[in-house]
Amino acid sequence: MREELRLVNAVIGMTADMPGWPNVLHLQGFKLAALQRTVKVAGLPGALKPEAIFFSATRNEAVVIESKSQSLSEPQAHKYWNLTMEDLIEADCLPGSASSGGISPVYFCEEEAGGHLGPAIEHFNDQYDANLPLVVYNNKQFRLRTGDIRNRGLHTAFSSTLWFDERYWPTRFVPYDAESSPEELLPGLLQELRALLWAAEVDLISAEQLAGGHPSIASDGCVPSFTALHGLPRKQLIGVIRVLVEELRYHCLKNYLGRQKAGSWKRKSTLSTRALQRVGPCLRSYLEHKREGTPFGPVPLMDTAAIELAGE
Amino acid sequence: MAVSSVDGAAVKSEADLRTYLSRSLLAEYHDIQEGQVRQVATFLKSYLIEAHLPPSGVDAALRQWPFKEVEATGENWLWRLRDGKSNDYFLDARDRRFPVVHTIAHANSADPVLRRLTTGNAPGLDHFWFPSKLLSSRDLGQVIGFRFFQQRNVKGLEEAEAARQLAKELGRSEPPAFRLALTEWAGAGDDLKRLREAGFASRAALDSLSWRRYEAREEGFIHDQVWSNGKVVAYGTSWNAHLANLNALRASYAAAVSGLEQEYALRWESGLFQGEPIEIVMPFARIEDLSEFANELVSGTPPFRIWGESTPSAAGVHEFVGIDLHTGHRLQGEVREDSLRLYLRNETCGNVLMRLLVNLERHVSSEVVTSVDDLLLDPA
Numbered sequence: 001m002r003e004e005l006r007l008v009n010a011v012i013g014m015t016a017d018m019p020g021w022p023n024v025l026h027l028q029g030f031k032l033a034a035l036q037r038t039v040k041v042a043g044l045p046g047a048l049k050p051e052a053i054f055f056s057a058t059r060n061e062a063v064v065i066e067s068k069s070q071s072l073s074e075p076q077a078h079k080y081w082n083l084t085m086e087d088l089i090e091a092d093c094l095p096g097s098a099s100s101g102g103i104s105p106v107y108f109c110e111e112e113a114g115g116h117l118g119p120a121i122e123h124f125n126d127q128y129d130a131n132l133p134l135v136v137y138n139n140k141q142f143r144l145r146t147g148d149i150r151n152r153g154l155h156t157a158f159s160s161t162l163w164f165d166e167r168y169w170p171t172r173f174v175p176y177d178a179e180s181s182p183e184e185l186l187p188g189l190l191q192e193l194r195a196l197l198w199a200a201e202v203d204l205i206s207a208e209q210l211a212g213g214h215p216s217i218a219s220d221g222c223v224p225s226f227t228a229l230h231g232l233p234r235k236q237l238i239g240v241i242r243v244l245v246e247e248l249r250y251h252c253l254k255n256y257l258g259r260q261k262a263g264s265w266k267r268k269s270t271l272s273t274r275a276l277q278r279v280g281p282c283l284r285s286y287l288e289h290k291r292e293g294t295p296f297g298p299v300p301l302m303d304t305a306a307i308e309l310a311g312e
Numbered sequence: 313m314a315v316s317s318v319d320g321a322a323v324k325s326e327a328d329l330r331t332y333l334s335r336s337l338l339a340e341y342h343d344i345q346e347g348q349v350r351q352v353a354t355f356l357k358s359y360l361i362e363a364h365l366p367p368s369g370v371d372a373a374l375r376q377w378p379f380k381e382v383e384a385t386g387e388n389w390l391w392r393l394r395d396g397k398s399n400d401y402f403l404d405a406r407d408r409r410f411p412v413v414h415t416i417a418h419a420n421s422a423d424p425v426l427r428r429l430t431t432g433n434a435p436g437l438d439h440f441w442f443p444s445k446l447l448s449s450r451d452l453g454q455v456i457g458f459r460f461f462q463q464r465n466v467k468g469l470e471e472a473e474a475a476r477q478l479a480k481e482l483g484r485s486e487p488p489a490f491r492l493a494l495t496e497w498a499g500a501g502d503d504l505k506r507l508r509e510a511g512f513a514s515r516a517a518l519d520s521l522s523w524r525r526y527e528a529r530e531e532g533f534i535h536d537q538v539w540s541n542g543k544v545v546a547y548g549t550s551w552n553a554h555l556a557n558l559n560a561l562r563a564s565y566a567a568a569v570s571g572l573e574q575e576y577a578l579r580w581e582s583g584l585f586q587g588e589p590i591e592i593v594m595p596f597a598r599i600e601d602l603s604e605f606a607n608e609l610v611s612g613t614p615p616f617r618i619w620g621e622s623t624p625s626a627a628g629v630h631e632f633v634g635i636d637l638h639t640g641h642r643l644q645g646e647v648r649e650d651s652l653r654l655y656l657r658n659e660t661c662g663n664v665l666m667r668l669l670v671n672l673e674r675h676v677s678s679e680v681v682t683s684v685d686d687l688l689l690d691p692a
Contacts, residue, residue: 012585015585031584057584094583168648171631172646187633191634195642198435198640218658219659220658
């Protein structure tokens with residue numbers, strides 16, 4: 001899992017009341033409101049793309065998190081320092097009930113990167129009379145390294161170090177996004193396919209429905225954050241899913257999923273139970289090939305042209 | 313054929329049903345015939361069912377095996393069902409999601425039929441799964457008996473290998489189960505509490521709990537034995553008291569299941585990501601082989617009935633994704649040495665958590681602490 005996504009899951013975990021994991025955002029009623037959404041900051045050129053935006057309806061406050069590796073972009077830091085609730089509302093990142101209120105931008109980075117990033121943020125803060133915060137983390141704790149978190153409750157909590165047991169680090173809230181590899185996407189996709197093949201009333205299945213939910217089974221799709229995704233990331237994910245299912249169909253499920261048109265498939269319903277039995281071995285075969293570094297079946301993964309040439 | 317002289321075909325209304333079933337309630341169950349004690353009547357049995365189906369789907373689901381006949385009665389919520397041995401069953405579907413099936417057929421016939429109905433070929437139908445906490449916190453009268461059950465046969469557990477070895481030495485296919493029963497004992501309530509809190513904390517999974525309830529208006533009583541699988545066996549003199557107990561059990565179970573679905577299922581609602589995972593901690597358990605345990609959890613077989621895949625994710629953690637074979641709904645989670653974390657998705661039926669909890673109690677460790685204990689202890 002990409003480090004940015006791992007961090008997003010960790011912070012979403014803090015909005016829940018889960019034993020073994022800090023619940024500092026939960027205590028103030030924060031919930032995830034948007035992921036990787038482009039936000040324009042009034043009066044400044046360019047745009048921000050925070051990892052995640054959280055909103056507390058009870059406090060009418062937002063927390064915006066940005067995951068960093070080592071270097072600090074000053075223009076980006078300016079935008080975070082000047083970001084307002086109005087900017088988030090304008091970018092459609094908050095629920096309709098949100099109005100003008102407090103906003104807390106927070107930089108996060110792994111502890112080893114903090115040695116470089118911390119001084120860079122301190123320099124920025126000194127230079128521009130700002131107070132942007134940096135929270136560093138490792139596999140045992142989250143800790144405020146520098147700056148002030150505007151939300152005082154969060155500032156106090158992170159200042160005093162949040163300890164946790166690494167085994168409780170949550171990973172299933174947003175297990176993948178548009179930048180994840182097909183390998184990471186596959187288990188969730190197979191789960192969705194399995195649910196669709198299991199349901200007797202499902203006839204046609206499209207890539208969009210696999211990603212965002214099929215009405216017949218009231219599912220919200222194999223991408224848990226799909227509702228929060230917009231624009232290019234959304235299109236990218238659907239594209240990856242389309243190719244993956246086509247490849248699964250070609251190698252494992254062609255007797256159970258008929259090709260319909262680009263990006264959609266017809267279920268051969270009478271054989272759905274056998275198709276279900278096929279899904280598991282299919283995944284195992286895929287993982288085995290991945291471990292051994294050999295192509296998955298005769299057609300390399302993601303090679304749509306090869307699928308077409310193979311006469312499908 | 314059920315041991316009863318009353319013809320089930322004559323039941324057309326609630327009053328008929330009451331008369332029909334009350335005769336079993338009031339019967340003498342044993343008689344001495346030819347110098348031997350023989351059973352001459354059967355107890356009333358009521359089976360609480362969870363039907364995750366569209367409103368019109370309940371009767372459609374019943375119009376298939378294991379029932380040979382499905383007949384409407386004069387009431388639009390009451391069906392008469394008949395199995396291959398001509399035993400009568402009555403489906404009370406006033407609550408479409410949580411219907412109840414009554415019968416006076418012998419348990420040897422009725423149990424397999426209801427088992428096939430709820431775990432067989434009818435997707436969407438499952439029976440109730442009462443976790444020990446939910447069952448023991450009900451107040452249905454005076455506690456007069458209980459049964460414990462524990463069989464640690466799930467792969468990956470520290471003790472499972474020793475149990476399997478013992479089974480092999482005894483020439484059995486399954487490890488012997490721990491069973492302890494107390495029946496018709498006035499101090500059963502206190503004993504239950506003491507045993508669950510002390511010596512048997514890790515083995516005291518409630519298989520059944522029995523209450524005696526008086527009905528002042530009728531000057532009657534009912535003795536209801538409530539099993540963890542939603543079967544309620546009754547004898548006594550008050551049908552009303554039995555019905556009141558069934559309604560109380562159904563209401564608390566429905567509230568717990570609905571609470572899980574509404575408060576914990578992960579979903580986008582009103583522009584925000586709602587719900588939260590459910591943490592299940594088993595302080596007395598030690599899962600030695602996470603891979604074996606997780607694979608068994610998602611093998612698609614009883615008792616868990618979850619079908620999916622598991623993979624190691626981090627040191628000491630296995631992740632799994634799967635579907636609940638009761639509904640086809642998705643769920644996912646993480647397994648650690650002594651705990652699980654479960655993520656219900658937006659459509660996931662809450663019954664899957666109840667099934668998981670009961671089976672963890674029965675097959676892993678009966679002491680299960682969850683982040684939804686409040687919901688189990690006080691569902692309403």
